[in-house]
Amino acid sequence: MSTIHMEVLSPIAKPAVTSADRVLVQIQRAVVEGEIAAGSKISEPELARKFNISRAPLREALARLERCHLIERIPNAGARVVRLSYEGLIHLYQIREELEGLACRLAAEYMPTEEIEQLQGLLDQHLSHQRVREGESYYQEAGDLDFHYRVILGSKNPYLINMLCDELYYLVRMYRVQMGMNGPRVSRAFDEHKAILTAIGNRDGELADLLMRRHISASRKNIEIKLAQQEK
Amino acid sequence: MSTIHMEVLSPIAKPAVTSADRVLVQIQRAVVEGEIAAGSKISEPELARKFNISRAPLREALARLERCHLIERIPNAGARVVRLSYEGLIHLYQIREELEGLACRLAAEYMPTEEIEQLQGLLDQHLSHQRVREGESYYQEAGDLDFHYRVILGSKNPYLINMLCDELYYLVRMYRVQMGMNGPRVSRAFDEHKAILTAIGNRDGELADLLMRRHISASRKNIEIKLAQQEK
DNA sequence: CTTTCCATTATTGTCGACAATAAATAGCTT
DNA sequence: AAGCTATTTATTGTCGACAATAATGGAAAG
Numbered sequence: 001m002s003t004i005h006m007e008v009l010s011p012i013a014k015p016a017v018t019s020a021d022r023v024l025v026q027i028q029r030a031v032v033e034g035e036i037a038a039g040s041k042i043s044e045p046e047l048a049r050k051f052n053i054s055r056a057p058l059r060e061a062l063a064r065l066e067r068c069h070l071i072e073r074i075p076n077a078g079a080r081v082v083r084l085s086y087e088g089l090i091h092l093y094q095i096r097e098e099l100e101g102l103a104c105r106l107a108a109e110y111m112p113t114e115e116i117e118q119l120q121g122l123l124d125q126h127l128s129h130q131r132v133r134e135g136e137s138y139y140q141e142a143g144d145l146d147f148h149y150r151v152i153l154g155s156k157n158p159y160l161i162n163m164l165c166d167e168l169y170y171l172v173r174m175y176r177v178q179m180g181m182n183g184p185r186v187s188r189a190f191d192e193h194k195a196i197l198t199a200i201g202n203r204d205g206e207l208a209d210l211l212m213r214r215h216i217s218a219s220r221k222n223i224e225i226k227l228a229q230q231e232k
Numbered sequence: 233m234s235t236i237h238m239e240v241l242s243p244i245a246k247p248a249v250t251s252a253d254r255v256l257v258q259i260q261r262a263v264v265e266g267e268i269a270a271g272s273k274i275s276e277p278e279l280a281r282k283f284n285i286s287r288a289p290l291r292e293a294l295a296r297l298e299r300c301h302l303i304e305r306i307p308n309a310g311a312r313v314v315r316l317s318y319e320g321l322i323h324l325y326q327i328r329e330e331l332e333g334l335a336c337r338l339a340a341e342y343m344p345t346e347e348i349e350q351l352q353g354l355l356d357q358h359l360s361h362q363r364v365r366e367g368e369s370y371y372q373e374a375g376d377l378d379f380h381y382r383v384i385l386g387s388k389n390p391y392l393i394n395m396l397c398d399e400l401y402y403l404v405r406m407y408r409v410q411m412g413m414n415g416p417r418v419s420r421a422f423d424e425h426k427a428i429l430t431a432i433g434n435r436d437g438e439l440a441d442l443l444m445r446r447h448i449s450a451s452r453k454n455i456e457i458k459l460a461q462q463e464k
Numbered sequence: 465c466t467t468t469c470c471a472t473t474a475t476t477g478t479c480g481a482c483a484a485t486a487a488a489t490a491g492c493t494t
Numbered sequence: 495a496a497g498c499t500a501t502t503t504a505t506t507g508t509c510g511a512c513a514a515t516a517a518t519g520g521a522a523a524g
Contacts, residue, residue, distance in 0.1 A: 157323045
């Protein structure tokens with residue numbers, strides 16, 4: 001259970017040794033969960049005071065926030081929290097489909113059998129958690145991302161891992177969290193995960209690729225609906 | 233001719249307003265062209281002195297260099313120029329194939345006819361340059377990257393554009409430059425570009441995708457050979 | 465002679481202050 | 495009164511110095 005939290009917050013366990021790291025995690029969470037409103041301007045002096053650090057490490061943190069597309073910076077003008085939009089969602093998921101499809105093909109080839117079995121166990125564990133805590137969206141969120149992380153890590157491609165886990169996934173989470181994802185898709189998602197993992201276990205990269213693309217596409221449509229509801 | 237240089241060095245014309253920007257471009261070039269040796273350690277005080285700036289903007293530049301995978305940083309330990317390797321090349325081109333394939337599909341859908349025609353003209357222009365300056369690898373380099381840039385921009389997906397043009401292409405250039413790419417592939421590459429663009433013009437995304445993947449795959453094999461020669 | 469521990473040195477991370485640029489406000493002109 | 499311009503204000507970019515951490519070299523023990 002606490003493992004799930006850890007996994008979601010930091011896919012690749014890097015001990016936050018520097019103060020910029022520490023603050024980065026906090027701001028990331030605040031932005032993703034909407035604590036700092038989407039579209040709002042970011043004041044460096046204000047944030048620095050808030051976290052009791054100087055502007056130097058804060059700017060380092062902001063640079064990394066820009067890297068994962070959570071803020072947008074304009075030279076000599078400042079930074080703003082990104083604004084969620086329909087177009088943004090589409091663009092983001094176009095890439096996800098492609099890259100996570102690739103991750104599946106690679107995982108089918110390179111993911112050690114041991115890791116696959118371990119992930120299988122994790123899926124069952126998530127399922128039981130899900131049964132117990134029906135409707136708690138955070139568990140779905142955590143479990144889903146956890147699954148995707150593992151598959152991506154299984155690709156053994158460092159660039160791919162970096163792009164998806166470090167650069168794209170915080171924004172994905174932001175869409176899901178702020179759209180309040182839960183609903184009836186939960187159990188279906190579990191089945192889809194199972195099917196994908198089975199294909200990977202059978203070393204059938206093509207099928208795993210196809211299933212993952214469908215899975216992500218379905219997830220996108222789910223968020224699209226929420227976004228449309230919210231905008232009207 | 234000078235346009236070609238500009239295009240290669242800065243795909244999306246952002247006037248380097250801050251001193252960090254200015255220095256970034258210089259270090260990028262130095263790393264890509266091997267002026268700063270691959271695998272060598274980077275000294276912040278030394279570089280700061282060399283460019284007559286303080287460490288603050290230099291560190292900003294280093295952060296962005298890390299972002300495009302030209303250097304690797306370890307907290308409290310420092311930064312090293314990335315080392316080229318067979319595995320790295322494979323991993324990099326796996327992603328390129330996927331993302332540029334996607335870019336082609338999207339370009340076939342969203343690239344304005346006007347832009348396509350303009351790119352067609354650019355291809356012819358490159359061809360004539362090529363005929364005149366037979367064997368000058370830099371022109372091939374510039375022309376090839378220019379073509380890829382245009383197609384990527386045609387996708388109209390900001391995340392895709394950012395990933396390919398800002399994060400991946402400097403490393404691609406580094407492989408190509410340091411492996412000394414020229415040789416007999418030049419004229420074939422022009423034909424492949426033509427074919428891809430024709431498919432995009434016909435709004436045939438599937439075909440453009442396929443052709444681009446083959447084109448990139450062929451380019452990879454070309455570099456693989458050089459790399460193998462160099463390592464033996 | 466090798467290995468381990470410690471001190472020294474150098475490098476990175478952080479801080480507070482200053483300079484340059486952009487935003488906000490007030491005053492002037494039409 | 496509206497719009498433009500100049501001045502003020504605030505924010506970002508940059509600097510030099512200090513603190514904390516890692517790399518280096520040497521001395522002592524085995």
